[in-house]
Amino acid sequence: MNQQDREYLAKHLSFWRHLTDAERADAEGCTFAAVYPKGKKLYGGNKECLGLVLVESGQLRAFITSKEGKEISLYRLLSLDVCILSASCMIKNLNFDVNIEVEKDSRLFVLPTDCFNRLSNENIAVKNFALELMSARFSEVMWVFDQYVFGTAAGRLARFLLEHSALEDSDTLRVTHEAIANDLGTAREVVTRLLKHFATDNVVALGRSTIQILDKEKLEELGVSQNEV
Incomplete structure (x- = not known):
């Protein structure tokens, strides 16, 4: 040393x-x-x-x-x-x-x-x-x-996306649904379903192994409100 x-x-x-x-x-x-x-x-x-x-x-x-x-x-x-x-x-x-x-x-x-x-x-x-x-x-x-x-899968996913956006200093995340599922301790199918729901609400845009965050304020709301359900 x-x-x-x-x-x-x-x-x-x-x-x-x-x-x-x-x-x-x-x-x-x-x-x-x-x-x-x-x-x-x-x-x-x-x-x-x-x-x-x-x-x-x-x-x-x-x-x-x-x-x-x-x-x-x-x-x-x-x-x-x-x-x-x-x-x-x-x-x-x-x-x-x-x-x-x-x-x-x-x-x-x-x-x-x-x-x-x-x-x-x-x-x-x-x-x-x-x-x-x-x-x-x-x-x-x-x-x-x-x-x-006490939380929900949607809330945990919203917080995951926000945390990784901050870690990577980017609104475009290169991560698979399987990797997210492993991180959250849930099934890949659950992550895929929730992300499609987020995309329908124009919160994120989904690409090939990428997730682009479109509305951080909405994600923050989801991260809080879903935890209160």
């Missing part, structure tokens, strides 16, 4: 400045930077827990898989995000089987499990950092579950 990487960690991990010289040397010796290609599975199933992850660039998706094999996206990780749930196997009593995969080529900083455990046991600032992140991420996950319990 070079000096630029050390400065990056010190700037973007708030507990770094609270480490002693010995702890900082330990953390710097453990932490490594790595580039992961799109489609790489970082954590899930029988894969070994990677550790604490800081995203320098790229995009990752955290999701769970139902017994029927349907995927439900929990959240996405962008630049400067810390993936505390990748460290779930380091934290006792967290029985949450989360999968994490790379959606765009990504460069990550990884603080491995054993090193993170050691720092957390020795330094209260590290432990508090982890607990605060865990609490924030847990709130996000509970929000997603709330949408599945």
Whole structure:
């Protein structure tokens, strides 16, 4: 790890400045930077827990898989995000089987499990950092579950389109109905039917593997009103 990487960690991990010289040397010796290609599975199933992850660039998706094999996206990780749930196997009593995969080529900083455990046991600032992140991420996950319990497929689809439009900074999304269905944890036929309904209402225009958003205000209304049904 070079000096630029050390400065990056010190700037973007708030507990770094609270480490002693010995702890900082330990953390710097453990932490490594790595580039992961799109489609790489970082954590899930029988894969070994990677550790604490800081995203320098790229995009990752955290999701769970139902017994029927349907995927439900929990959240996405962008630049400067810390993936505390990748460290779930380091934290006792967290029985949450989360999968994490790379959606765009990504460069990550990884603080491995054993090193993170050691720092957390020795330094209260590290432990508090982890607990605060865990609490924030847990709130996000509970929000997603709330949408599945009390929301509707139309509302979730509207929010999906708005979220991905913001992520791609474009009103034209290149995504298949199957990919959307996997993200939302529903059937492809349901997504296709809803998109056709959106198109009939001139909210979107459908092309070959593309969806063009025509009316963001209407999508925002759908995302809110359908959640209140």
